Amino acid sequence: MLLIKIALRNLARHKKRTIFTAIVIAVAICFYVFADALIFGMMDSSYENITEYEYGHIQLMAEEYWQDKDDLPLQNLISLDQDLLDQLVERPEVTGYAPRLDFTAELTDGRDSIPLVGRGIDLEQEANNFRINDSLVEGSYLEAGEPQAVIGQNLAEDMELNVGDFLMLIVRTKDESFNVIDLTVSGIINTPNPYINDNVVFLPIDLARDTLLVDSDVSSHISLKLTDRELAASSSAEISELLATVSTEYKSYSWEEDAEDLIVMQEYSDMVLILVLGVILLLAMAGIANTVILSVIERLKEIGMMKAMGMKVKEVTFLIGLEAAGIGVLGGLLGVILGAGAVYLLTSYGINIYAGMEGELDLPISMAVIYGSWKPGTFIFVFIYSIVVSFISGLIPAYWGAKKEPVDILHE
Amino acid sequence: MRYILSIALRNLRRHKLRTLLSISAIIIAVIIGIFYRSILIAYSESTFENFIQLESGHVRLVDEEYARRERVLSLQYPVDGFDGEGLQNMMNRIEEEEAITGMLPRLRFPAFYAAGDEMEHMMGWGIDIDREIEEIDFGRHLTEGRLPEADNREIAFGHSLLEKLNREVGGTITLLYNTSYNSLQGTTFTITGSINTGLPYFDANIFVTHLNQAQQILDMPDQATELLVFGGNRDQDDAIVASLSDQFQSYGGSDKYQLTSWRDSGGIVQWLMAYQRIIFVVMAGIVFLASLIIINTLMMVIKERKKEIGTMASLGLKGKEIVLLFTFEGALMGMLGSVIGAIIGGGLTAYFSVVGLDFTEVMGSMGDSTLIDSVVFPTFSLENLLVAMILGIVVSTIACIIPARQAAKVKPSEAMRDL
Numbered sequence: 001m002l003l004i005k006i007a008l009r010n011l012a013r014h015k016k017r018t019i020f021t022a023i024v025i026a027v028a029i030c031f032y033v034f035a036d037a038l039i040f041g042m043m044d045s046s047y048e049n050i051t052e053y054e055y056g057h058i059q060l061m062a063e064e065y066w067q068d069k070d071d072l073p074l075q076n077l078i079s080l081d082q083d084l085l086d087q088l089v090e091r092p093e094v095t096g097y098a099p100r101l102d103f104t105a106e107l108t109d110g111r112d113s114i115p116l117v118g119r120g121i122d123l124e125q126e127a128n129n130f131r132i133n134d135s136l137v138e139g140s141y142l143e144a145g146e147p148q149a150v151i152g153q154n155l156a157e158d159m160e161l162n163v164g165d166f167l168m169l170i171v172r173t174k175d176e177s178f179n180v181i182d183l184t185v186s187g188i189i190n191t192p193n194p195y196i197n198d199n200v201v202f203l204p205i206d207l208a209r210d211t212l213l214v215d216s217d218v219s220s221h222i223s224l225k226l227t228d229r230e231l232a233a234s235s236s237a238e239i240s241e242l243l244a245t246v247s248t249e250y251k252s253y254s255w256e257e258d259a260e261d262l263i264v265m266q267e268y269s270d271m272v273l274i275l276v277l278g279v280i281l282l283l284a285m286a287g288i289a290n291t292v293i294l295s296v297i298e299r300l301k302e303i304g305m306m307k308a309m310g311m312k313v314k315e316v317t318f319l320i321g322l323e324a325a326g327i328g329v330l331g332g333l334l335g336v337i338l339g340a341g342a343v344y345l346l347t348s349y350g351i352n353i354y355a356g357m358e359g360e361l362d363l364p365i366s367m368a369v370i371y372g373s374w375k376p377g378t379f380i381f382v383f384i385y386s387i388v389v390s391f392i393s394g395l396i397p398a399y400w401g402a403k404k405e406p407v408d409i410l411h412e
Numbered sequence: 413m414r415y416i417l418s419i420a421l422r423n424l425r426r427h428k429l430r431t432l433l434s435i436s437a438i439i440i441a442v443i444i445g446i447f448y449r450s451i452l453i454a455y456s457e458s459t460f461e462n463f464i465q466l467e468s469g470h471v472r473l474v475d476e477e478y479a480r481r482e483r484v485l486s487l488q489y490p491v492d493g494f495d496g497e498g499l500q501n502m503m504n505r506i507e508e509e510e511a512i513t514g515m516l517p518r519l520r521f522p523a524f525y526a527a528g529d530e531m532e533h534m535m536g537w538g539i540d541i542d543r544e545i546e547e548i549d550f551g552r553h554l555t556e557g558r559l560p561e562a563d564n565r566e567i568a569f570g571h572s573l574l575e576k577l578n579r580e581v582g583g584t585i586t587l588l589y590n591t592s593y594n595s596l597q598g599t600t601f602t603i604t605g606s607i608n609t610g611l612p613y614f615d616a617n618i619f620v621t622h623l624n625q626a627q628q629i630l631d632m633p634d635q636a637t638e639l640l641v642f643g644g645n646r647d648q649d650d651a652i653v654a655s656l657s658d659q660f661q662s663y664g665g666s667d668k669y670q671l672t673s674w675r676d677s678g679g680i681v682q683w684l685m686a687y688q689r690i691i692f693v694v695m696a697g698i699v700f701l702a703s704l705i706i707i708n709t710l711m712m713v714i715k716e717r718k719k720e721i722g723t724m725a726s727l728g729l730k731g732k733e734i735v736l737l738f739t740f741e742g743a744l745m746g747m748l749g750s751v752i753g754a755i756i757g758g759g760l761t762a763y764f765s766v767v768g769l770d771f772t773e774v775m776g777s778m779g780d781s782t783l784i785d786s787v788v789f790p791t792f793s794l795e796n797l798l799v800a801m802i803l804g805i806v807v808s809t810i811a812c813i814i815p816a817r818q819a820a821k822v823k824p825s826e827a828m829r830d831l
Contacts, residue, residue, distance in 0.1 A: 017711060020704045027701060074529040104531045106524065112486045113590050115522060115533035158481045170596075172531050198483075212529075279444055280701065286437040287705040293433060294712045 003315070007322035010295065011330075021284075021291045022331035025386050028280035029335025032273065032382050034342040037372035038351065039269045044373050046262055047229060047255070049193035052131050055258050056098065056223030057232045058239065062249045065220065072102045072117065074174045077218035078250055088224065088239065093231045096129030098122055099219035101208045105181075106170040107201065109159055116155070116199045118169055118181075120208025120219075129225045132189060132202060139163035139187035142204055148186035152197035156188045163188060169201065174213045181211050232256065281386070284331070285393035288324050292394045296320065296401030304406040316402035317395065324394020328387040336383055346372030416733060420740035423713070434709040435749035437702035438804055442753025443760065445695040446800045450761040450790035451769065452691060456684045457791060460646070460674070462611055463681055465548040468674040469516060469640025471652040476670045478637060485522050485535070487592040490635035494663035498634035505659060511643050511651040514547040516540065517636035519626040523589040523619075525577060534573060535618050536589065538626020538636070547642055557581040557605030562622045568605035570615035581606050587619075591631045599629055649673035699804050703746065703811035710742050710815040714822075722824040731820035738819045742812025743805065750804030754797045765792040 011018050051057050061069070065076040088094055101120035106113050123142050127133040132150065133141045142148045149167060161167060162185065169181040183203060191197055209216055224239075226232060232254035239252040256263060296303065303316060311319075350369035424431050464470060475489035493502040503515055519538035524531045541559050544550035551559065560566035567585075569577070579585055586600045601621070609615055627633055643652045653671050660666035675681060714721070721734060729737075768789045 017708050020708050024701045024704055027697075071530050071532075104533065106531065106533075108590070108594075111488055111594055112481075112484045113522065114484050115524065115531075158483050160481075172526050172529050174529050176526075176528055178526070279440075280698065282440055283437045283698065283702050283705075286433065286440065286702075287708070290430075290433050290437075290705050291708055293430060294708065297427075297430070298712070298716075 003319050003322055007319060007326055010299075010323050011326045014295065017291055017294070018327055018330065021287045021327050022334060024280070024284040024287050025328060025331025025390065026334035026338060028277055028284055029332060029382050029386055030338040030342060031280065032277045033336070033339035033378055034346065034372075035273050035276075036375060036378045037343045037346055038370060039266070039273065040375055041346070041372040042370050043262065043266050043269075045192065045370070047259070049191070050259050050262070051225075051229055051255050053135075053191050053193040053196045055221075055255050056130070057226040057229060057255050058224040058236045059221040059253045059255075059258065060224065060239070060243065060250060061221040061253065063251045064249065066251065066253060069220075072104050072220065074103065074172075074212055074214055076249070077101075077214060077220060078222060079215065079218045080222060080246075080250075084242075084246060085222075088242075091235070091239075093226050093228070093235050094224055095227055096125065096225045097222055098125040098129050098225075099205065099222045100126075101205050101212070101214070101218070102220045103171055103208065103212060105201065107155075107159065108168050108170060109161065109165075110168075112159065113170075114155075114159060116201060118171065118201050118203060118208060120205035121202055122205050126202075130223070131191070135189040135191045136187045137190045139185065141187055142202065143186070144204065145206075146186070146204070147181070147183050147207060148203065149183040150187045150189055150202040151185060152200060153188055153190040154194070154197040155199065155201070156185070161185050161188075167201075169203075171212060173211065179211050179213075181207065229255070277382075281389055284386075285389060288327055288390050288393045289397050291327065292320060292324050292397040293400075295323065296397060300401070300404065303401055303404065304408075307402075307406040313399075313402045317398045320398030320401060321391050321394045324398070325387055325391040327394075328390025331390070332383040332386040335386065336379055339379070343372050343374065347374065413736075416737050417740055420737055420744055423741055424744055430709060431745060431748075434706050435745045435752070437705045438699065438746055438749030438808060439753040439756070441695075441698045441702040442750050442800050442804045443757040445698065445803070446754065446757030446796055447760050447764075447790070449691060449695070449796055449800065450765070450792065451788055452688060453793070453796065454765075454788050454791040456688060458788075459680060459684060462609075463678060464646060464674050466609070466611070466614060468672065468677040470643050470646055470649050470674055471641045471656065472672045472674070472677060473639040473641060473656065473669055474637065474672075475668060479670050479672075485520055485637070487521060487590070487630060487632065487637070490519075490592075490632060490637055491517070491639050491669070492635040494659065494665035499636055499639075500634055503639070505663065506641070506656065509655040509659070511648055511655045512641055513644055514543065514642040516543055516547055516640040516642070517623060518638050518640065519623055519630065519632065519636045520638065521589055521626065521630055523587045525585065525587055527577075532577065534587075536567075536587075536626065537618055537620045538623040538630075539620050540623045553607045553609045555606050555608045557603075560604050560620065560622050560625065562624045564622070565599060565601045565625065566604045567601040567619045567621045568607050569603060569619045570617065571606045571608045572612070572616040573619065574603070574606050576616070579603055589630070591629070593631055597629065646674060649675065695800065696803055696807055699807040700811060702749075703808040706742050706745050706808055707811055707815050709745075710738060710812055711818070713741070714738060714815060714819045718822055721819055721822045722826070725822065726824040734820045734822075735813070735816045738816035739809065739812050742816060743809040746808025746812070747805050749808070750801045753804060754801040757800065758792070758797045761790045761792045761796070764790045 060080070061078050062076040065073065065078070085097055089097060099122050103118045105116055105118040107116050121132070123144055127141060136150070137153060142150055151161065156162070159167070165185050167183050167185060169183065171179055171181060173179045181203070189196070205219070206216070209218070226235060233256060236252045236254040243250045243252060306316060350371040352369045473491060475491060478486055478489035491502070492499055494505070499517055503517065506512055506515060517540055521536045521538070522533065523536045524533045541550070554568070555571060557568065559568055569579070577585065581603055583603050584600050585603060586598050588596060588598045591597055607615070607620070623636065627635060641652050641656065643649070650673070653673060656671055657666070660669070675685070724734065
């Protein structure tokens, strides 16, 4: 306690110096919490895009289908009986399911054509559990038994399609011949997921099954919706076990397994952030070491005196180290306050980092305004980290000062 | 002036360890700035080059309607002369312009391959092989076989696409496509070559055939979907646009065609340009943070030497000169740090510009649509070293003026009182 008091008093002796050194730490922290909130916000909305519009939280499909799912084959489809589905929905974390039949198609309007993905959906389950129905900007949702399609807004603009227009999907059927699905556009949707807006045509699953000549109860995958994204991995593992009791080929896959691109991107961003934080903290460390040396040089006589009065080298080192840690606390506090302010602005007003940028990236990241998300853990981590770093970078120069012989110093 | 400089130099040597420690932060900041910027420049340069060669030329000429719905790759809005007189005529006329050194007509069209119950979609490029070789050395991307010839049903595939289709060079493949009259056609091609550009976007999606072959199968004689125009270098874009606009004046077509400089044609190019400016500001910020440490040292030095300052002042040194003395001391530290940083940073970039930094692991999972090479060779350039060094010196010198001004406030009488 006494040591802390002395350290505090010593810091107050050179207020300007202490503050300058602390500023470097504060900037590092402020930058880190802000960037972290930004990336977290961006990733959060991307994950939302995936789970709400593309895969759901968990997909049930045949293991062999999973292996070449990118080609959207019509082989190795999944069919579960209603009892099992009911059993799944009764699980506490599962809120609903939706079977889908995906296939590659060529959309043509008679003049131009465009490759895309056709997605047969169960009208009721899809509307209850996913957000396609809520995203309509024009027209209406599909009607049972009608040859209708719901398409994304970008696709509609590119192909100049309006509600009520006809479109043709050229498809390859299961018996390896061509077929055509004639559809009327019943609705146009605008989702935050660019992939859905650009590339997908939704149509009733029965119509898709009939035209593609697959069995009337099969799907490419069955999407499950959960109460919480975080539960997907553990829930998926349990459901896989359950599926193993009815079939050897069906497996359960969590959304994380399908969103590898994004997960890798997040890891990459996190790595870059840590690197930048490291660089600025490296500067801060040099600053702290410098400050400690300056104050040691200034106070050699005091140190000699303290040692002469019986303080051990260890204690003196610790005392000076505490001073360095004090700079860390100050910088940390300053940084956390500034950072919290910045994150507050980010969560309330958002930031449009894509301003002036045309075109899109090939990832389910919405190119809209990004809002940050609060992550208390980051604040705590970075605060403690800055104190530890400060303390450590003060130790070597502290030891250098503390081991000087009192006799030599007092002699001068 | 000179003697002030020599006093500052002598003062720096008084505490070598302290001086070295004070400048360590500047050294680190300059090294990081140089290294990061060298990667960014390399990355931007290769992206710009790839973009120019494969997407935009220096200036790209397309039909306005085509550009509006680019993704559709519509064949209804071709480049077919200023006034419908044909592509060849148009190119002959443009060729006479001095600012223009080359042109690449391309006919891009969607095609697909049906295997079993699946359809594999891809994009065909009808290209004028001779011109492509001459202008952008297209042949260097060929890893196997040869490029397709005119009047032959021959194609060369991006290597990943070829692999995915399970075919080999020398084999044949039947592709389906829509002609400009929108009839679905199939043609069996001989695969003459495999192409590896290093760009996943190209290698996984695209096959090339000779322009005249594409024109034949699509029923588009003397037409292309786009014309990439090249000048002496990429900064000629404005001159190219100007001379093409002149041509429009004389021969018509100004309301039909759209001219786009490579600078304005893609998100990634604009983004990288903005990013380069931002990084410059960030570098200045980091150097300023590093300068705070020098400021600290200077403040201490000034306190330490109060008596000296008092002596100097009473011997007749003016306040301005005292400020100058300490500014020099700080600036010298900044300079020393910046030079050392530039030397180390230069060494690092020189080393990695030969060895290369491999980002394959990170880029590999970024999808097939990026126009980015996965191995980056940082650009070693004196310009980069100079920029970082000058930035370091300027920022630290300015920062040092703040504490140096305090030195002039020392009153000789007070400073000498303790004596």
